[in-house]
Amino acid sequence: MTPTFSPKRDISARWHDLHGAGDWAGLLDPLDPALRAEILKYGEFASATYDAFDFDPLSEFCGSCRYNRHKMLHELGLAAKHGYTTATRYIYAMSHVDVPNWLARTSTTWSRDSNWMGYVAVSDDIESRRIGRRDIVVAWRGTVAPSEWFSDLKAKLVRVNDAVRVVKVQEGFLSVYKSKAEHTRYNKSSASEQVIEELIKLVRTYREKGEEEISITITGHSLGGALSLLTAYEGALSLLTAYEAASLIPDVYISVISFGAPRVGNLAFREKMKELGVKVLRVEVEEDIVRNLPGIVMNTVLKKLSITKRLNWIYRHVGKQLKLHVSSSPYLKKESDMVGSHNLEVYLHLVDGFVSRGAKYRWNARRDLALVNKNSDMLIPELKIPQFWYHMPYKGLVRNRYGRWVKPGREPEDIPSPFSSELSCREPILELVEC
Structure with a gap:
């Protein structure tokens, strides 16, 4: 019977370290309380992409966001809680929501080609003072639609533009990120072009207002974590190009906080991200198989043979890892549940309780336990929390x-x-x- 969140801390003097300036040395084990709060904040921004997504195949607007960008964060309670009041832009991608054949999309539906994939938002003045900079957050939605799972499972590495190295990334992720078509309403420009255009515009706007400390924090779960890395990679390159043309120094801090993200690219991709100064913190649950995809078989075999070190044609993770275990929580079922262990709310529950390796789940964790079962059945029966309880009242009927x-x-x-x-x-x- 306690509040579900702790009082906010002023992190203005520490934000660079909390976002990886020192590669999170000494902050992950034990987990720094201020870093825990930051991870949970961005996890809730990622969670909003699921809560606001209309995935009802009977809905005329299936595949869209339920709310307009000015009210979404308010409707979900995140504006008051975190101080990012308005989404400055919605992001759409050409990954299809599959619906029954008898309800196939027609010209009367809101879009036959595009899905809402995330949003860009900016910290308000009060929050910016607390965190020490103007923060631009990009939140990507994870996999929901069956066709998006198909994109996840394509294991082919394809080359992206890079003048120095053979930088390659997973074909399916790149397709979701880069696809566009002139005949569409929402994807005449790709998700990539939409988000990069918005980032350059926002950075330029706040620079012109005289703000020196600006950060871009990109977050997402599952597929959203993969898209976060692609955004960070392209965003860093695009900002450098934009500011070189204007004879200005960008000095924009870019970091990624991802949850249950699969591997995205090869060794050259990882090295290029490091060269660009992008800081990446991967939050991973040991029991979650998605974090080892794609390339799980090949990577495992080569690792056992100790020959993976310089190979450029296999998948590599990027950045630092915060590894969690389902078994660390006394509130979670211990039997194997591959789908449940990938659930974002399970991730946030484990972050909230993590102290250090080998330590018990912290007794004063604040996050509401019931949230774990929003879209899973991971809580022990003794808690008497219904499984998969998060639904619109009356399943959307009025x-x-x-x-x-x-x-x-x-x-x-x-x-x-x-x-x-x-x-x-x-x-x-x-x-x-x-x-």
């Missing part, structure tokens, strides 16, 4: 003025639109069959 249960329309401002000008002129969707 009663209209005639007493009939119907699918509701959205408020005009929450209807997906690639053009902000459409928000004021779209008519609300009519209720179904008023008879």
